[in-house]
Amino acid sequence: MSSSPVELATPVIGKLNPPRRLLFGPGPSMVAPRVYAAMGQPIVGHLDPFFFQVNEDIRAGLQVAFGTSNSFTMAISGTGSAGMEAAVSNFVEPGSKFVVFAGGFFADRISEMGRRQDATVLRFEAPWGEGFDDDAAAAFIHQHKPNAVAFVHGETSTGVLTNGRAICKAAHAVGAVTIADCVTSLGTMPIDIDETGIDVAFSCTQKGMSCPPGLAPITCSPSALERLRARPTTNHSWYFDLKLLADYYEGARRYHHTAPITSFYALREGLAMLLEEGIGARYERHRLNAIRLTKGLESIGLELTVKPEHRMWALHTPRVPQGVIDLDVRKKLLDRHGIEIQGGFGQLAGKVFRIGMMGECSTADNVDLLVGALKEALA
Amino acid sequence: MSSSPVELATPVIGKLNPPRRLLFGPGPSMVAPRVYAAMGQPIVGHLDPFFFQVNEDIRAGLQVAFGTSNSFTMAISGTGSAGMEAAVSNFVEPGSKFVVFAGGFFADRISEMGRRQDATVLRFEAPWGEGFDDDAAAAFIHQHKPNAVAFVHGETSTGVLTNGRAICKAAHAVGAVTIADCVTSLGTMPIDIDETGIDVAFSCTQKGMSCPPGLAPITCSPSALERLRARPTTNHSWYFDLKLLADYYEGARRYHHTAPITSFYALREGLAMLLEEGIGARYERHRLNAIRLTKGLESIGLELTVKPEHRMWALHTPRVPQGVIDLDVRKKLLDRHGIEIQGGFGQLAGKVFRIGMMGECSTADNVDLLVGALKEALA
Numbered sequence: 234m235s236s237s238p239v240e241l242a243t244p245v246i247g248k249l250n251p252p253r254r255l256l257f258g259p260g261p262s263m264v265a266p267r268v269y270a271a272m273g274q275p276i277v278g279h280l281d282p283f284f285f286q287v288n289e290d291i292r293a294g295l296q297v298a299f300g301t302s303n304s305f306t307m308a309i310s311g312t313g314s315a316g317m318e319a320a321v322s323n324f325v326e327p328g329s330k331f332v333v334f335a336g337g338f339f340a341d342r343i344s345e346m347g348r349r350q351d352a353t354v355l356r357f358e359a360p361w362g363e364g365f366d367d368d369a370a371a372a373f374i375h376q377h378k379p380n381a382v383a384f385v386h387g388e389t390s391t392g393v394l395t396n397g398r399a400i401c402k403a404a405h406a407v408g409a410v411t412i413a414d415c416v417t418s419l420g421t422m423p424i425d426i427d428e429t430g431i432d433v434a435f436s437c438t439q440k441g442m443s444c445p446p447g448l449a450p451i452t453c454s455p456s457a458l459e460r461l462r463a464r465p466t467t468n469h470s471w472y473f474d475l476k477l478l479a480d481y482y483e484g485a486r487r488y489h490h491t492a493p494i495t496s497f498y499a500l501r502e503g504l505a506m507l508l509e510e511g512i513g514a515r516y517e518r519h520r521l522n523a524i525r526l527t528k529g530l531e532s533i534g535l536e537l538t539v540k541p542e543h544r545m546w547a548l549h550t551p552r553v554p555q556g557v558i559d560l561d562v563r564k565k566l567l568d569r570h571g572i573e574i575q576g577g578f579g580q581l582a583g584k585v586f587r588i589g590m591m592g593e594c595s596t597a598d599n600v601d602l603l604v605g606a607l608k609e610a611l612a
Numbered sequence: 613m614s615s616s617p618v619e620l621a622t623p624v625i626g627k628l629n630p631p632r633r634l635l636f637g638p639g640p641s642m643v644a645p646r647v648y649a650a651m652g653q654p655i656v657g658h659l660d661p662f663f664f665q666v667n668e669d670i671r672a673g674l675q676v677a678f679g680t681s682n683s684f685t686m687a688i689s690g691t692g693s694a695g696m697e698a699a700v701s702n703f704v705e706p707g708s709k710f711v712v713f714a715g716g717f718f719a720d721r722i723s724e725m726g727r728r729q730d731a732t733v734l735r736f737e738a739p740w741g742e743g744f745d746d747d748a749a750a751a752f753i754h755q756h757k758p759n760a761v762a763f764v765h766g767e768t769s770t771g772v773l774t775n776g777r778a779i780c781k782a783a784h785a786v787g788a789v790t791i792a793d794c795v796t797s798l799g800t801m802p803i804d805i806d807e808t809g810i811d812v813a814f815s816c817t818q819k820g821m822s823c824p825p826g827l828a829p830i831t832c833s834p835s836a837l838e839r840l841r842a843r844p845t846t847n848h849s850w851y852f853d854l855k856l857l858a859d860y861y862e863g864a865r866r867y868h869h870t871a872p873i874t875s876f877y878a879l880r881e882g883l884a885m886l887l888e889e890g891i892g893a894r895y896e897r898h899r900l901n902a903i904r905l906t907k908g909l910e911s912i913g914l915e916l917t918v919k920p921e922h923r924m925w926a927l928h929t930p931r932v933p934q935g936v937i938d939l940d941v942r943k944k945l946l947d948r949h950g951i952e953i954q955g956g957f958g959q960l961a962g963k964v965f966r967i968g969m970m971g972e973c974s975t976a977d978n979v980d981l982l983v984g985a986l987k988e989a990l991a
Contacts, residue, residue, distance in 0.1 A: 243891075244672035246884035249650050249877055252662055256655070261870060264655055271628050272874065273648045276640055276824050278952050283631055293623035310826075311690045311851065314869040318851045346850050439870060445655050447689075447826055447872035469848035471725050472690065472697045488957075490693040491640060491818060493826035495651065496872070498628055505625035512622075573657050578867075 254567075256594070257603050258575040259389045259548050259587045260417065261439035261446055263594050264499075268444050271502035276494040280486065287497050288482055291450075294504025297512050298419055298441075299434055299452050301426040307482045308500060309435070309449040309473065310493050313416045316435030316449025318346055319473040320412045321383070324433055324457065326466050327351035330379040332409070334370065334400060337361050338390035338579050339414055343383045350469070355379060361580035362391045362550065364543035367399035374403040382409045386434070387418035390579060392539045392550035392587070394418070401430030410457050416440065419450060420507055421519045421547035421591050432457040438496070441547060442503035443592035447496040451475075503592070519546040522595045526588070529604035533611065538585050547595070550577065550585040557611065559583055565610035572606055633946075636982050637954040637968055638768045638927050639796065640818035640825055643878075644972045647823050650881035655873040659865065666876050667861055670829075673883025676891050677798055677820075678813055678831045680805035686861050687879060688828040688852065689872050692795045692816030695828025697725055698852040699791050699812045700762070703836065705845050706730035709758040711788070713749060713779060716740050717769035717958050718793055722762045729848070734758060740959035741770045741929065743922035746778035753782040761788045765813070766797035769958060771918045771929035771966070773797070780809030789836050795819065798829065799886055800898045800926035800970050811836040817875070820926060821882040822971035826875040830854075882971070898925040901974045905967070908983035912990065917964050926974075929956065929964040936990065938962055944989035951985055 256263050277283045288307070295306045309319045321343060325331045329352040333344045336359035347354040357373045359365050365384075374382060382404040384395050401411045413431045415424050420441025426434050432454040439446035453461070453475065461475060468474045472490065481489035507515055523546040527537060535551035537544070553559045559576040563586075566572040577585035586607075590599060635642050656662045667686070674685045688698045700722060704710045708731040712723045715738035726733040736752045738744050744763075753761060761783040763774050780790045792810045794803050799820025805813050811833040818825035832840070832854065840854060847853045851869065860868035886894055902925040906916060914930035916923070932938045938955040942965075945951040956964035965986075969978060 243676060243887060244669075246669045246673055246880060246887055249653055249666075249881060249884075251653050251656055251877075252660075253654055254656050254660070256657060258657065261655055261657060261873065264874075269652045272651050274628055274630050275632055276635070276643055276818075277630055277633050278635060278637065278640060278954075279825070281631075281633070281952070287628075290623075290625045294625055297622060311694065312869045312872060315690065315851050318849065322848070342850070349846060349848050349850055437870070439655075445872060445874035446658070446870045447875055467728060469701070469728050470697065471721070471728055472694050472852075490691045491816065491825045493691060493824060493875070494640065495643075495824035495878075496826055496875075498630075499874075501625060502628060505628075508622060508625055573660070575657075 253571055255570065255572045257588055257590065257599065258573050259589045260591070262443065262589060262591045264445055265443040265503065265506060265593045267506060268499050268502045271498045272495050274498055279491045279494065280488060284492065284494060285486060287501050290501050291497060291504060294508060295450050295452065298504065298507060299426045300424050300428065301452050303426070303452045303454055305458055305479065305483065306452040307478070308497065309451050310490060311449055312446050313435070313437030313449050314342070315473065316437065316451050317343060317414060318470070319449065319451055319475060320433045320435050321346040322350055322468050322470050322473050323461055323475045324410050324412060325350045325352045325381050326464060329353070329381055330355060330377060332357065332374060332377055332379040332382045334365055334384040334395065336363060336365065336391065336393060337385060337388035339388055339416070340385050343414065362393060362538040364393055364540070365395055370400050371403035374400070374407060378407045379409050381412060383412040385414040386424060387415065387545045387547065389417045389548060391581065392545055392548045393543050394545040397429050397431060405430055410460055417547050418545060420515065422516055422545065426452060438500050438503065440591045442500060443506065444499040444503045447493060448500050519595050522590055522597060522600050525597060526590060526600045529600060533604060533608040547591040548587060548589045550581070550587055552585055553583065554611065559586060562610045566606055570606045572603065632950055634949065634951045636973065636978065637952050638966045639968060641822065641968060641970045642973045643824055644822040644882065644885060646885060647878045647881045650877045651874050653877055658870045658873065659867060663871065663873060664865060666880050669880050670876065670883060673887055674829050674831065677883065677886060678805045679803050679807065680831050682805070682831045682833055684837055684858065684862065685831040686857070687876065688830050689869060690828055691825045692814065692828050693721070694852065695814030695816065695830050696722060696793060697849065698828065698830055698854060699814050700725040701729055701847050701849045701852050702840055702854045703789050703791060703812055704729045704731045704760050705843060708732070708760055709734060709756060711736065711753060711756055711758040711761045713744055713763040713774065715742060715744065715770065715772060716764060716767035718767055718795070719764050722793065741772060741917040743772055743919070744774055749779050750782035753779070753786060753788070757786045758788050760791060762791040764793040765803060766794065766924045766926065768796045768927060770960065771924055771927045772922050773924040776808050776810060784809055789839055796926050797924060799894065801924065802895055805831060817879050817882065819970045821879060822885065823878040823882045826872060827879050898974050901969055901976060901979050904976060905969060905979045908979060912983060912987040926970040927966060927968045929960070929966055931964055932962065933990065938965060941989045945985055949985045951982065
C-alpha cells in the first residue's frame with residue numbers, strides 16, 4: 234500500500250447515536266416500530282422469487298392507498314422527488330405543452346423538471362396557501378390544450394389540497410395526460426386516482442406510509458402506458474425509464490437495477506399496517522386528528538393559512554404570530570421536547586409553521602403534546 | 613367511501629418471512645449484523661444537524677475506500693445504476709465525444725446512458741471476459757480525442773478488472789474527464805482514485821460495503837467539478853444534478869430532496885467497520901480469500917474465465933463445464949444450502965457462474981462452504 238496523505242489521516246467513525254426526535258413536521262415522519270423490525274429481516278437477491286412476492290404485496294397495498302385498479306403500480310428506487318422525475322420525464326417530452334398548477338414549492342419543482350425535458354411549461358399560478366378555482370383552472374386548460382397537466386394533490390410547502398377533479402376532467406377533454414404529486418397525501422386522505430381521473434401519481438414512503446424515505450410509489454393508468462409505448466422519443470433517463478422498469482417488475486422480470494430490498498420490506502410492512510387498520514378507518518383517524526389539531530392551534534391563538542375547504546389532513550400551516558421569530562419557536566420545541574416542526578419557505582418563508590401528523594404519528598396524544606408544547610414555546 | 617371493486621377485494625399482507633439465503637453471487641451480498649442494527653436506530657430529519665454529521669462520517673470513510681482526497685465525496689439517493697446515471701448525465705453532454713471501454717454488460721449500460729444524453733458514443737470493444745491492452749486503449753483515445761472517457765473498474769458481468777491507469781493517462785493528455793464504474797470493487801480491492809487519475813467514480817452499497825442496496829457512493833475531482841460548473845447546458849435530470857446536490861451536502865445545506873436517512877445510517881456503519889478493520893487489512897483479507905476461492909474452484913475441475921492479471925478479488929467467473937446446465941447447478945445450491953450464486957448473461961449467458969465474496973462475506977469458511985457445495989452440485 235502507498236503512504237498517501239489519505240491513509241495517514243485515517244478517520245474514526247464512532248458508535249451511531251442519533252438524537253430521539255418527535256418528527257411532527259412535513260416529513261420525514263416517525264417510522265413505525267414494526268417497519269424497523271421488518272428492515273432487520275435478511276435481504277434476498279433482487280431476482281429472487283421472494284422479492285417479486287414482496288413486490289406483489291406492495292402493488293396490492295398501493296392500489297388500495299392510491300384508490301386505483303391500475304396494474305402498473307410500483308415503487309421507484311429513489312425518494313419522492315425521484316418519483317416526480319419518473320412521472321415528468323416519461324410523460325413530458327421535448328416540445329410538449331405542459332400545464333402546471335403552481336401554488337407552492339413542489340409545483341415549482343415539477344415546472345423545473347418539465348423545462349429540463351425541453352417542454353413548454355405553462356403555469357397557472359395561485360398565491361402560496363390559496364387553492365385553485367375550478368372554472369378558471371378548466372378554462373386555462375381549454376385555452377392552451379396541453380399534452381400533459383400536473384398538479385400537486387397535497388402541497389407540502391403550503392398545506393393546500395387540490396383534489397384535481399375539475400383539472401383532470403378538462404385535461405382529458407383536450408387529450409392531455411394528468412400527473413399528480415401525492416407525496417403528502419398518500420395514506421392520509423382519499424386520493425381516488427381512478428375516480429378523479431389521475432393518470433400518473435407518485436408519492437414517497439416517509440409520510441403517510443410510516444417508513445424511512447427511500448422509495449417513491451408510483452401508479453400509471455392503462456391509457457398513460459399506451460401513450461408511453463407510443464412515445465417516439467427516448468427518455469433521457471435510463472434509471473427512471475418506466476418502459477424498462479415495467480420489464481423488471483411486470484411479468485418479464487428482466488434485470489434492470491438492484492432494487493433496494495430492505496426499503497421494499499419497509500414499504501410492504503407500512504402497507505400491511507394500513508390494510509390491517511382498514512383504509513376507511515385510517516382516513517377517519519387522520520380526519521379527526523386534523524380537526525383536533527386545527528382546533529388546538531386556534532385555541533392557542535394561531536391562525537391557519539389555508540381555508541377549510543382547501544385543507545389537507547396531514548399537514549397544517551398556522552401563521553407565525555406578528556413579532557414572533559419562527560426559528561426561535563422551533564428551537565425551543567427541539568431543545569425542550571425534541572419536537573421537530575418546520576418553517577415555511579419561498580413565499581411563506583418566516584410566515585408559517587409547517588406541522589404534520591401522518592401515518593403512525595396521527596394520534597390524539599401527539600396532537601395534544603404538540604399543541605401544549607407550542608403554546609409554551611410561544612408564551 | 614365508495615364501493616369500488618378495489619375496496620371490495622381488499623388484500624391482506626401477512627407477516628414478512630424472507631428465506632435465509634447465503635448470498636455468494638455478484639451482489640447483493642450479505643448485510644453485516646451491525647448494519648441491520650444501525651438501520652433500527654430512529655431517523656432524524658433530512659436537515660437535522662445530526663444528519664449532516666452522519667454525512668461527514670460517510671465522506672471521510674468513502675475517501676479512504678475510494679483512495680482519494682476529493683472533498684466532493686458523497687452518496688446519491690439511489691442504487692448503483694443511479695450513481696452511473698449521475699456520473700454520465702453530469703459529465704457527458706449533448707454532442708460530447710464519449711469513449712467507453714466496453715467488455716461487459718455494465719459498459720454497455722454506460723454506453724446506453726451516454727446515447728441518452730445525445731452524446732456520440734465511441735466504443736473500444738473487447739470480448740467479454742478479456743482485459744484491455746493498455747497501448748491499444750491509449751491509441752484509441754489519442755485517435756478520437758474525446759471529451760469524456762469511461763471504463764468499468766470491476767466488471768460485474770465478467771469478473772474483469774481494469775485498473776485504468778493507462779486509460780486515465782491518455783484521457784488526461786487529450787483533456788477528457790475520466791469516469792470509472794467501481795460498483796463491485798469499492799471496499800474489496802484498492803482503487804486509488806487519485807493516483808490512477810479517475811475524475812469521477814461511483815459505486816453501490818450492497819457489495820463491498822456489506823449494506824443493503826439503496827445508495828450510490830460517488831466522488832468527483834476538483835477539476836471535474838470545475839468542468840461541471842463551466843458546463844453551458846443544463847442536466848436533463850434534476851434528481852441527479854450534482855450542482856444541486858453540492859448545495860445540499862456541501863456547505864450551504866440547501867434542501868434538495870429528502871435523503872434516505874436509514875440508508876445513510878447503514879452506509880456509515882459499513883464504513884465504520886471498514887475503518888476499524890483497516891483498509892490494508894481488508895484488502896489483504898479479500899486478496900487471500902480470492903486466492904483460496906480460485907484454487908478451490910480449480911481443485912474441483914473448474915476453469916476460470918479471466919486471466920490472472922485481469923482478475924478482480926471480489927468476483928469470479930468459472931466456466932460452466934461442458935454438458936452441465938448452469939441453472940440446474942444453481943437450483944441445487946439454492947435448494948440444498950440456500951446458497952445463491954448467479955449465471956452469466958449477454959456474451960457469457962450459460963457459459964459461466966458468477967461467484968462473489970465481498971465485504972463481510974469474504975471469509976475462508978464461506979469459501980470452503982461454497983466450494984464444497986458446488987463440488988457436490990456438480991457431481
